[in-house]
Amino acid sequence: MASSQMSYAPTLGKLLKSLNTQPLEASIEALIYLLKRRQVKGDDVANATAHMLLQVVAKSKWQNVDQLLAKVSNTGHRLAQAAPTEQVIGNVVRRVMGLIRDEASEDRNADEMGDSVSDLSQLPTTPTISTRPGPTPLRAATLPMSKSMFNLLCVSETAQSPVTGASTPMSQGASANMHALRSEVIDGIEEIMDEISQADDQIAGFADIQIHPGDYVLAYLPSPTVERFLLKAAAKRRFTVFIASAERQKPGEVPHAALRKKLNGLGVNAISLASNGLMAYMPRVNKVVISAKAVYANGGISTESGCSTAARAAQEYSKPVIVLSGVYKFCPVDPSDDGTEFEQGDSSTYVDYADGEAVDALEVENIVGEYLPPQYVDVYLTNLGPQTRDHLATIMADHYKLEDMGLSLHLP
Template sequence: MERQLETFILHLKRKTVAGSYQVSRATAEVLRHYISKEKWQNAQGLIEQIKAVGKRLIDAQPLEFCIGNIIRRVLFIIREEYLTMMKSNTNSDSASGAKQHTLLTYEDPEDIDYSESFPRLKASIIDGINELIDELEGLHRNVAEQAIEHIHANETIMTLGCSKTVEEFLKEAGRKRKFGVICVETAPSLEGHKTALSLSKAGIDTTLITDSAVFAMMSRVNKVIIGTHAVMANGGLVAQSGTHTLAVAAKYHSVPIVVCTGLYKLCPLYAYDQDTFNSFGSPGEYLKFEEAEYLESNVHSYNPTFDYIPPELVNLFITNIGGHNPSYIYRLLQEYYDPRDIFEDEQQ
């Protein structure tokens, strides 16, 4: 098991396993295998082990927020299954005339003792993780099924980057509605070219524009539909670089911004500015080294990976369980994670 963990950590560091969906699914499968193979006596011991494994995985790729999200979700499943076993055991004891326990004792999470052992706990936890993996597998389909409710005939949609969730969403709408899509090329990665090609092959009227043309074209747009790298606790986004420019232009022209994302990207952390959760790539992607030598010494060149988009610039989230306003994100966090499972290192 240790060898498998080290191999996965190496893949994360080298980014041979990349992309939120692939990383999330791989993380869930590794944790499922760990729980089934490793020895643990009770839920308390398992929670501590998963937290230790989780810290190693998060440290391997700190800005891949979905790793921490999946770990927190698995910890939530462990706590939930344990509580279900405890209540079931209490009810059976009460029915057989044994010493009665009031369920009120278990209402406060701080009062729950996870040290009791239950024979079927491992099987229940693995079933819960299997459901999580099934949820990940079906999320693109679940999001795409809502497309007809949000995209109408003869609309013009603008999108940015290359998101499989957004792509499937637009293709599903394209099967029943006729509309146009404007794709921003997203320099220097030019991922918008892939999206434009894929949509055009699906028979959708597609126009490719440069990043500098976003503001000029926004007045013709009815709706902006984008993907995201992570949804933060306040309803803001950590998304691909260039998204903030798109969001500000949409706000100026009163164009609604719709974000298509799975709940596995829901992160209980806060980002307050462009530098809180960000990394910088090589300027060589857009500035040739031959040209750089002619620049003055006081010229600084940056290539940020992400943008932070505050919640006031977002109108709607379309998730695999339906549409939600940014102000509702805090409620989803309470339903999806346990507050005790937020890693201290991530908050710093």
């Protein structure tokens, strides 16, 4: 249950700035509050999840790897329950758990190598016989010891001292290993955070390769990733953009006005279309660009509602469909097995609730997300470059551990 301190509406920026000063549980509850209110969505969800898991690793108390994995999984489960439609939460949790397993495995291998070297150093050595003439000098350790009572007591105490004091060095070593593991995992999570923040710029770096001079590009409900991709291409290419928007807009609202202004300023002609008029323009289109919220193991994607209309129209006219997605959005599960949900939007956009009695007899749903089957996607453009459907399994195997691929955080 959210605390009474959450009566105000915090922002993600304020939350991230306060992570180092407030308790871990309060930070988790604050992020859950933002996720439930949908104040954090889209690419910000991945960034917020990574920040929170970093705090879990840094602040929580754990004595071994299993405890740390359990704490990360439990936090991921709570965040996923607060935002069931955000598959990227599970992706980041799987990445962090795989990172923990890798670092723990490296530390374990290093310890085993150290133990092996220590065991070799304790093996009895056979005295070597010198081939040089003359008497062979012997070390003091090899000289025979007289069997007096004093010498027997000294030998007994010397032999027992390593055994009686063994527990202290081992305890200190285990503590040092956990401290080292904590530092390594924190460094790894920071690398994941850098990957998330740089993904859009890296994807945009391939824009001038995918878009050619004179192209007609259709962008359906362009996300910030698509906008950055188009603006990067506009800096080097001259082409035309068809911006497809929802069928109904609020009175006086100009869809994607800021994007159109930026494109026009770079010399690129931008034309707004209604989604129900796509088929009329599709013969002129050279390629369709859409953004993915998640890319599933079978190649299907979770995207904005209505993108399937553009993708199906493109297939009818043999136009390529390019999906933009950072690798951190790759979800190694089958959508039919994960109980995938899609976000519900504001139904008042389509129904006037001032009608009263007529609306009471209706149940209107406005689904703002949908699933696009893999056969409608031609290229997956990621921060690692263009990919085909056949390469998705390899990428996911490189970024997720086999033990974590079946992890489902959305189940109660």
